[in-house]
Amino acid sequence: MSPAPAPSGARQSGGRRVAVIGGGIIGLACAWRLAERGHTVTVFDPDVAGGATHAAAGMLAPASEAVFGQDDLLLTGLAAVREWPRFAADLTLAEGELIELRPHATLLVALDADDEVALVRHARHLERRSCQVEKLTSRSARRLEPALSPRVRAAVRLDEPAVDPRVVARALARSVVASGGAVLPLEVEPDVRDGRASGVRARPAPGVHAGTARGAGAADAGDTHEADVVVVAAGWASALVAALPHKVPVRPLKGQVLRLGAPPGVLAHTVRATVRGREVYVVPRPGGEVVVGATSEDVGADTSVTAGAVHDLLHDAIEVVPELAEATLLETTARLRPATPDNLPLVGPTCVEGLVLASGHGRDGVLLAPLTADAVLAHVEGRLPPRSTDPLAARRLCHKEHA
Ligand SMILES: Cc1cc2nc3c(=O)[nH]c(=O)nc-3n(C[C@H](O)[C@H](O)[C@H](O)COP(=O)(O)OP(=O)(O)OC[C@H]3O[C@@H](n4cnc5c(N)ncnc54)[C@H](O)[C@@H]3O)c2cc1C
Incomplete structure (x- = not known):
């Protein structure tokens, strides 16, 4: 597998190599914010934005969808709606394509x-x-x-607006590349050695055997790509790839x-x-x-x-x-x-060092994408994530495991 291209712009010192598994709205939003900050980011996805993101209506609707007994989700969702105007404006500036919040209500x-x-x-x-x-x-x-x-x-x-997730995902993918990142059409899984994620490993494409000639971007099963941090943002398939000691409940x-x-x-x-x-x-x-x-x-x-x-x-x-x-x-x-069983996403570090989850967003992945990206960026940089994302902490799985 070819390594991620050399960064085009000036890198901040201490920039980290990050592999993002999944190029839906969650993986792309995380990758863009990371690449913008000077980290060396590669997104892996054989079908970029072809998952739930392709279907989503794009409503930013925590209040419409509020359910009795799920106040954590409502409060996080309300914080996420407040993030969207800044996120859309930044993306519009980065990409040149207008990201509109319409209709407004x-x-x-x-x-x-x-x-x-x-x-x-x-x-x-x-x-x-x-x-x-x-x-x-x-x-x-x-x-x-x-x-x-x-x-x-x-x-x-x-006052609940909507965005077009297809337009947003397209703009995000272009902005990842424009910020020095790469998007590769590969199905991968985390490469975990000695309890630590050291990168990703290519999975064989269906029906393709080692040694068969393939097009650009193809890789042999087992080819690895090194990274300091692996972000699992593979949507519903995250449970299949997460490589954690316990099953991820997505x-x-x-x-x-x-x-x-x-x-x-x-x-x-x-x-x-x-x-x-x-x-x-x-x-x-x-x-x-x-x-x-x-x-x-x-x-x-x-x-x-x-x-x-x-x-x-x-x-x-x-x-x-x-x-x-x-x-x-x-x-x-x-x-x-x-x-997920509790309807809350799973975002942040896991029991495996270097493995970060950004998955389980259910009905609200478009709504929660900017906030999830802020949280993942903070985790990668060793800072505290926004308080509003506390209920989403993926480590709640580890606590359950060891309870
Ligand atoms: C009908 C419908 C309507 C919706 N409407 C809304 C809405 O109005 N508002 C809202 O906020 N949310 C809505 N959602 C929910 C929203 O679409 C999801 O929460 C969101 O798309 C999740 O994003 P994701 O990136 O985690 O997953 P996905 O968009 O599914 O992306 C996951 C990606 O991972 C890739 N992948 C999987 N396995 C691997 C692997 N091993 N290697 C590499 N790549 C891999 C897939 O190809 C895919 O592109 C809706 C969903 C549906 C189905």
Whole structure:
């Protein structure tokens, strides 16, 4: 395997060699912040941004998604939303492509009496945690968002924006390289010797045997790339590669999502609702694309798109925004979220020296990417990570192991 290219800019003294396994939004965000700071960074991924990042709607939505009993996630998520404007501005400056936080706000809407009760309860839960909540009547909601169904009985407006994760990931990958890092199309695993991660080792590509001729970037299984720190950011597959003495509790949680083509401006807000007990969201992009999502299925590593899911998502979205019946169906996608049992990501050093985890971001990987990158950067540099990431500490696994 060829070594990472020599750094292009001036390196800070004490810069470290970092190998990042996985080029989804988490691995790329970590790699960019590290490369910017002068560390020598190589990202390894045979399918950059092709995992959950490819499916994600990009909502930065800790309050919409708040669940009773999960205050740690809510508080970390609120801190993450505050990070996003700076992260987007820095990335725009670094890359030249505008990273927009649009739409700026979200409407949670209720279609029937039961929904309304649940919506009021949700709003009260958020208010008790000092979240800004604007309660709207049916009429004021439809004045803000004329495309809403006349059946909407009540709504809540939250200052929760969205980004386009595909645009962000593309900009991050380019910025890693522009900052002197490298992105290599290789499947790898940590190389752990004497209880310490000393780099990564290439895995054989499926169907490829040693000695077979391959294209640029290919490597023989067992080829190694040395590093001082290995960051495991392989999404749901992190459990398969982490090389820890115990199993990393990250599992795949399937999400199916649609992309529709609608006239630009059909919606000014992200709209979220529950239709016959099923959650649905509709996220408009500036160019007219509308993302409709998403299922949440605990069915293992299955990425098939099913007729039933497409039917339900279209039905529920049109129930809330009837005009979407005229939209064109552009894309159906299924990908796997990296879920953990306590719904909190695993970020930071592990029981193996030099091995840092950045995984298990579940439904919130886009939201938490900037904060995760700040935490990983701090760990690599031997500084304390942001306090808001304390609940995510990967070392909680070690404590459980030794309890
Ligand atoms: C339908 C859907 C909608 C979503 N909507 C939102 C949303 O609105 N807001 C939000 O915040 N989050 C959302 N999410 C969640 C978000 O997409 C994930 O939390 C996030 O993408 C996780 O990022 P990641 O980089 O950890 O994983 P991934 O994006 O899955 O990236 C992991 C990468 O690791 C690579 N990899 C795996 N094994 C190896 C190996 N051995 N060697 C090298 N590379 C490897 C893979 O190829 C992949 O590219 C959504 C997810 C889904 C499925």
